[in-house]
Amino acid sequence: SCVHPDRPEPLDLHLGMFLPTLLNQATPEQMERFFTPAWNLRIIGTYAQTEMGHGTHLRGLETTATFDPSTQEFVLHSPTISSIKWWPGGLGKTSNHAIVLAQLHTQGRCHGLHAFIVPIRDMDTHVPLPGVVVGDIGPKFGFSEVDNGFLKLEHVRIPLDNMLMKFAKVEPDGTYVKPPSAKLTYGMVFIRSMIVGQSALALAKSCTIAIRYSAVRHQSELRPGEPEPQILNYQTQQHKLFPVLAAAYAFTFVGQYMKDTYRRISGDIHAGDYSQLPELHALSAGLKAFTTWAANAAIEVCRMSCGGHGYSRSSALPDIYVEFTPTCTYEGENTVMMLQTASRYLVKSYRQASVGQRLQGSVSYLSEAAAQRLRPRPVSGGAAPLSTQDLLSLVHLYQRRAASLVELAAKSIQQELQRGRSQEEAWNHSSIDLVRASDAHCHFVVVKLFVDKLEQVDDAAVKAVLSTLALLYALKGLADNSGDFLQAGLLTVPQATRVSARIKELLEELRPDAVALVDAFDLNDRKLNSVLGRYDGNVYEHLYEWARQSPLNATEVHESFHKYLKPLRSRL
Ligand SMILES: CCCCCCCCCCCCCCCCCC(=O)SCCNC(=O)CCNC(=O)[C@H](O)C(C)(C)COP(=O)(O)OP(=O)(O)OC[C@H]1O[C@@H](n2cnc3c(N)ncnc32)[C@H](O)[C@@H]1OP(=O)(O)O
Numbered sequence: 252s253c254v255h256p257d258r259p260e261p262l263d264l265h266l267g268m269f270l271p272t273l274l275n276q277a278t279p280e281q282m283e284r285f286f287t288p289a290w291n292l293r294i295i296g297t298y299a300q301t302e303m304g305h306g307t308h309l310r311g312l313e314t315t316a317t318f319d320p321s322t323q324e325f326v327l328h329s330p331t332i333s334s335i336k337w338w339p340g341g342l343g344k345t346s347n348h349a350i351v352l353a354q355l356h357t358q359g360r361c362h363g364l365h366a367f368i369v370p371i372r373d374m375d376t377h378v379p380l381p382g383v384v385v386g387d388i389g390p391k392f393g394f395s396e397v398d399n400g401f402l403k404l405e406h407v408r409i410p411l412d413n414m415l416m417k418f419a420k421v422e423p424d425g426t427y428v429k430p431p432s433a434k435l436t437y438g439m440v441f442i443r444s445m446i447v448g449q450s451a452l453a454l455a456k457s458c459t460i461a462i463r464y465s466a467v468r469h470q471s472e473l474r475p476g477e478p479e480p481q482i483l484n485y486q487t488q489q490h491k492l493f494p495v496l497a498a499a500y501a502f503t504f505v506g507q508y509m510k511d512t513y514r515r516i517s518g519d520i521h522a523g524d525y526s527q528l529p530e531l532h533a534l535s536a537g538l539k540a541f542t543t544w545a546a547n548a549a550i551e552v553c554r555m556s557c558g559g560h561g562y563s564r565s566s567a568l569p570d571i572y573v574e575f576t577p578t579c580t581y582e583g584e585n586t587v588m589m590l591q592t593a594s595r596y597l598v599k600s601y602r603q604a605s606v607g608q609r610l611q612g613s614v615s616y617l618s619e620a621a622a623q624r625l626r627p628r629p630v631s632g633g634a635a636p637l638s639t640q641d642l643l644s645l646v647h648l649y650q651r652r653a654a655s656l657v658e659l660a661a662k663s664i665q666q667e668l669q670r671g672r673s674q675e676e677a678w679n680h681s682s683i684d685l686v687r688a689s690d691a692h693c694h695f696v697v698v699k700l701f702v703d704k705l706e707q708v709d710d711a712a713v714k715a716v717l718s719t720l721a722l723l724y725a726l727k728g729l730a731d732n733s734g735d736f737l738q739a740g741l742l743t744v745p746q747a748t749r750v751s752a753r754i755k756e757l758l759e760e761l762r763p764d765a766v767a768l769v770d771a772f773d774l775n776d777r778k779l780n781s782v783l784g785r786y787d788g789n790v791y792e793h794l795y796e797w798a799r800q801s802p803l804n805a806t807e808v809h810e811s812f813h814k815y816l817k818p819l820r821s822r823l
């Protein structure tokens with residue numbers, strides 16, 4: 252990672268999942284035996300959960316770990332083609348160990364998914380161990396530096412104390428001891444929390460490149476007879492890029508918040524208090540999905556805003572896209588994550604609020620919404636006056652939109668049940684509404700955290716420009732989702748028109764600060780690795796130089812001329 256800063260590489264899973272999973276789930280003895288050599292890179296590990304047949308539905312995973320008390324060993328086995336582990340990064344060629352997630356069988360009973368440390372290659376020769384069939388899964392959309400792999404286990408034996416036993420345990424006689432909370436065996440919360448920060452970084456890089464380049468690039472005519480303007484002066488260009496800039500700041504603050512929240516709640520968990528785990532799961536799942544979807548779309552906006560040169564790899568934008576886009580899929584497919592946040596948290600909280608329970612954490616507004624529903628509505632009704640200046644009133648608006656969409660989704664489930672559908676069918680027939688509700692909840696959380704952050708900024712000028720960005724973020728979201736706000740009676744058509752007009756004013760206000768605002772991300776040229784996004788703006792000279800270095804230019808006359816074109820011509 253020193254050679255290719257911020258690029259995917261074969262040790263990512265070792266650093267990002269193998270070591271953290273040990274930290275969270277290994278016993279002190281296992282820390283000694285595995286963590287220390289892994290920290291020193293003698294053991295190189297990966298996290299092997301996904302199988303060819305199942306990634307999302309963890310209870311459907313087929314790999315088995317059967318305890319054999321006669322030898323004090325687990326026998327790990329892949330019983331079918333679809334049970335072959337598929338996708339783990341660094342598994343194909345790099346790792347000598349894997350944390351394998353498998354269905355634990357002992358004393359004739361299956362106890363569900365547990366984590367096992369499985370040596371897969373000889374520590375000296377790196378040759379796969381007996382019973383281990385392992386290799387690379389082949390070329391992908393991107394990530395070509397990473398050897399994502401497959402792993403077929405054929406009755407591979409590992410010692411009893413290679414099961415990660417900080418929480419659940421198997422005794423030497425095969426007795427299974429349950430973990431203090433069944434949810435502790437889900438290990439993905441750490442990376443999901445970190446991915447939010449990755450979304451911010453991807454956005455910061457992309458808009459730094461696109462905004463700097465838009466200040467360098469001159470095109471067309473704005474006023475007849477005058478020199479060609481910087482493309483950043485076109486309103487449509489600003490409308491593409493400044494909301495991305497605003498989102499990059501918003502997600503940076505949300506990323507910091509997720510890191511702090513993870514630290515705080517995992518501290519509680521280590522101290523034996525599991526009460527905040529559902530909030531952490533719901534927040535990390537929802538915000539992972541919300542921010543990666545937004546960033547994924549925005550990277551493409553930035554690339555296209557650079558015209559033809561954006562398509563060249565010299566811009567770095569194609570690489571940023573292919574490296575980032577799997578975050579929408581890995582660590583929990585985004586739709587599925589949104590549904591987790593909706594079902595396990597929002598709808599449950601809505602029901603609790605409806606029977607008068609006071610809620611804590613990011614859903615406390617559902618209690619307020621429930622209380623309001625009980626009060627008679629004022630006769631005048633309708634949308635409250637909208638201030639396109641007051642951030643707190645916008646936070647409140649997002650909160651009411653989320654409350655209304657959570658209610659809509661919960662009511663849809665209710666109606667489906669009343670139609671005689673089963674709980675599961677009612678759920679599936681409401682899942683579009685549920686994803687919308689989660690999306691609105693996350694959007695509210697992001698706007699709120701952005702506005703909260705402003706309170707911590709002391710410098711008046713910085714606070715002013717960040718407030719303008721926060722306003723743009725909130726109003727652009729309002730405009731993009733005006734259907735929701737109109738449907739919920741939170742916005743009128745004339746108000747929506749005013750929002751669009753205010754957005755145009757904000758774009759103009761931000762224009763003089765736009766380049767300074769991307770410079771403030773402090774992404775150096777080496778890290779950006781983009782000809783278009785160079786700090787010195789010397790784009791054209793370097794673009795020419797970059798092209799001259801293309802492998803096709805290594806010889807003046809390419810061998811294809813002698814091999815194909817010349818013989819072909821002689822036959823015509
Ligand atoms: C040290 C330096 C570090 C430097 C870093 C260096 C560089 C880093 C770079 C990192 C690069 C990373 C590269 C890529 C890694 C990709 C790795 C993967 O994809 S790996 C593969 C990733 N694969 C995936 O992510 C698979 C996605 N699938 C899943 O997560 C699950 O199967 C499911 C959640 C969809 C459903 O599960 P199911 O079993 O059907 O569960 P139910 O729905 O029935 O819910 C039961 C109850 O449990 C609750 N609960 C659930 N989850 C959690 C949780 N996490 N927690 C807590 N609670 C949870 C739930 O709320 C409910 O509660 P209640 O209502 O009863 O109270």
Ligand SMILES: Cc1cc2nc3c(=O)[nH]c(=O)nc-3n(C[C@H](O)[C@H](O)[C@H](O)COP(=O)(O)OP(=O)(O)OC[C@H]3O[C@@H](n4cnc5c(N)ncnc54)[C@H](O)[C@@H]3O)c2cc1C
Pocket residue numbers: 264298299300301304305306307308337338339340394399577580581582583584585586587590
């Ligand atoms: C680059 C990359 C690296 C990876 N690295 C690793 C790794 O290191 N270790 C590892 O174990 N895995 C890894 N994975 C695998 C990854 O975690 C899974 O691909 C991911 O969890 C999604 O699961 P899936 O592929 O089974 O998708 P599927 O679940 O098959 O998703 C396909 C579609 O079905 C929909 N769907 C599925 N279930 C539901 C549902 N309940 N409700 C509604 N819709 C649903 C999804 O929304 C999606 O549209 C990696 C994947 C990639 C692309």
